[in-house]
Amino acid sequence: MERVDQQNEGTVFTRAGEFADRDAFTAAGWCAMERSLEVVGTRSAMMLVREAFYGGRRFDDLVRRTGLAETVASKRLRQLVADGLMERSPYREPGARTRYEYVLTERGRALFPLLVALMRWGRTIQGDAHGGVELAHADCGALLVPAVRCEAGHDVPIEETEARLASC
Numbered sequence: 001m002e003r004v005d006q007q008n009e010g011t012v013f014t015r016a017g018e019f020a021d022r023d024a025f026t027a028a029g030w031c032a033m034e035r036s037l038e039v040v041g042t043r044s045a046m047m048l049v050r051e052a053f054y055g056g057r058r059f060d061d062l063v064r065r066t067g068l069a070e071t072v073a074s075k076r077l078r079q080l081v082a083d084g085l086m087e088r089s090p091y092r093e094p095g096a097r098t099r100y101e102y103v104l105t106e107r108g109r110a111l112f113p114l115l116v117a118l119m120r121w122g123r124t125i126q127g128d129a130h131g132g133v134e135l136a137h138a139d140c141g142a143l144l145v146p147a148v149r150c151e152a153g154h155d156v157p158i159e160e161t162e163a164r165l166a167s168c
Contacts, residue, residue: 013163025165039083040111044068044076046118049108052086053115054133057101077102085111117146 018024027034040046047066056062063073080086085108088100116135123132135144148156 012158013161016162016164018165019163039079039085040114042076044072045080048073048076048080048102049085049104049111050115052102052104052108053112057089057103058091059100059102062102080108084108113146116144120144120146 015022040049044066047068048062051062051065054065056065059070059073059077062068062077063070066073068076077086081088081102084105086102087105089103090098091101092098119133119135123134136142137144148158148161150156
């Protein structure tokens with residue numbers, strides 16, 4: 001397999017195989033990151049997902065907690081449901097009409113590592129002095145940290161990462 005070891009300043013991954021010649025292809029339309037951003041790549045989508053992780057379920061609460069306009073929240077929630085990250089679940093208060101709350105699906109819950117990473121990274125932007133929510137391990141109290149591991153369980157630093165085209 002052809003490899004292009006990238007030790008130049010500013011280059012992050014080692015490119016391998018067909019990916020070594022970046023000019024031989026384009027990632028537009030099939031890149032996994034691009035597909036992910038089509039689903040959760042807006043501020044409003046991530047704010048609604050965040051609130052769902054924090055326990056928000058009902059539309060009025062989600063709107064209030066995010067500060068989004070009702071029209072924006074409604075549109076984004078419909079999209080999150082259509083993309084399988086949330087599902088609508090009916091509820092009914094005594095004497096009121098049936099309404100719906102929004103619950104994370106397994107696909108939505110799979111965003112948890114991303115949430116952890118974004119929260120940790122966000123703390124570096126604002127600095128720890130501003131408070132906010134932190135996520136900790138319930139058993140020992142230590143803060144959660146994002147980690148990159150291979151499927152074999154090894155921690156993988158960025159300089160040991162190889163980028164290659166996935167086989168179909």
